[in-house]
Amino acid sequence: MRILLTGHDGYIGTVLAPILRDAGHEVRGLDAGLFSACAFGLQPDPVPGVRRDVRDAIPADLDGFDAVVHLANLSNDPLGNLRPGLTEAINADASVRLATLAREAGVSRFVFASSCSLYGAAGQDAVTETAAFRPVTPYGQAKVDAEAGIRPLASDGFSPVYLRNATVYGVSPRLRFDLVVNNLTAWAVSTGAIRMKSDGTPWRPLVHVEDVSRAVLAALEAPREAVHDEAFNVGREGENYQIRDVATIVGDEVPGCEVTFADGASPDTRSYRVSFAKIAERLPDWRPTWTVRDGVRQVRDALEGLDLPPEVFEGPRYSRIAHLESLLASGALAPDLRRTTWPASGDGAATPAPALANA
Ligand SMILES: NC(=O)c1ccc[n+]([C@@H]2O[C@H](COP(=O)([O-])OP(=O)(O)OC[C@H]3O[C@@H](n4cnc5c(N)ncnc54)[C@H](O)[C@@H]3O)[C@@H](O)[C@H]2O)c1
Secondary structure: OEEEEEOOOOOOHHHHHHHHHHOOOEEEEEEOOOOOOOOOOOOOOOOOEEEOOHHHOOHHHHOOOOEEEEOOOOOOHHHHHHOHHHHHHHHHHHHHHHHHHHHHOOOOEEEEEEEHHHHOEEEEEEEOOOOOOOOOOHHHHHHHHHHHHHHHHOEOOEEEEEEEEOEEEOOOOOOOOOOHHHHHHHHHHHHOEEEEOOOOOOEEEEEEHHHHHHHHHHHHHOOHHHHOOEEEEEOOOOOEEEHHHHHHHHHHHOOOOEEEEOOOOOOOOOEEEEOOHHHHHHOOOOOOOOOHHHHHHHHHHHHOOOOOOOHHHHOOOOOHHHHHHHHHHHOOEOOOOOEOOEEOOOOOOEEOOOOOOEO
């Protein structure tokens, strides 16, 4: 297949692109490169494509593709709180518009990176794909609205698929430490302690970045009737955790780490347990292989010997919201989060370039 991968330059995209290529597909990217400077270790293999804001996608961007994988969104709840209207514009409106352009261009499959965040305050029971949406953030609401806007586009020739990913962890060339497993592991390695400011009771489903990427591949390669206009929770049975369980696992796996919890309920209203029965049944070729414990070990080992101080993990290189705030402060981003300067491909250096420059 010839695949357009938006958000190819991010945390998931830099792991997914080589997996798609290794499976024999041709991959081209579309990304504003918001986090091109956020390298962890080696630079990812370059992906040919377009440096463009997804809000400004043009019909020619979709020409000649068999499939689109759409990852290019503001990628988490705190980002959604930064500028709620922009989260809706980028994550919902631009996603629906991209799907419309894809359908008009004759693209037959459109895999949208949705999120289990749309279940929001779901409570104790494991929710299936038919559960009510109770988003508690602009980010969760925008995923609801994107799915609702894309769904009417489904047709004989156009098959959208909504992958509702669990919260992701694991090593990537654009590693994020604002995700819970990566964050707790980094703090433990860096400081020898995890001090939870709450009792850590909220539930969260968790999935490794490679397993998420292989789920995208499975959704692309599955027969149309298995995935047409279907939503899938992406994760593995048994991989719903209370945050306190994650902290305890990190404490086990990082030698000498002390874990403490404060009394009282967490202020975090995002608590949801998710059923992964549907994806296991409909996409049987997809076999997730990671557990949180494996992922903690992977991140721990990747950090070994780097001696990074804890504040680095909250700073612009590894926290998406901190990075956007630094780009806004430097003027590299306009208030609407459109780029005023464009990063070169590869090294992330900011270079002035026309708005539609190719990477
Ligand atoms: N990481 C998770 O835990 C998680 C969980 C569920 C769903 N998702 C979804 O998966 C997708 C990818 O997440 P990620 O963790 O790789 O995020 P990321 O922030 O690392 O990457 C997002 C990529 O999209 C690009 N992008 C963002 N806004 C853009 C715009 N307006 N125009 C063009 N490019 C733009 C960024 O430059 C970046 O390369 C997102 O849609 C996110 O909502 C992620």
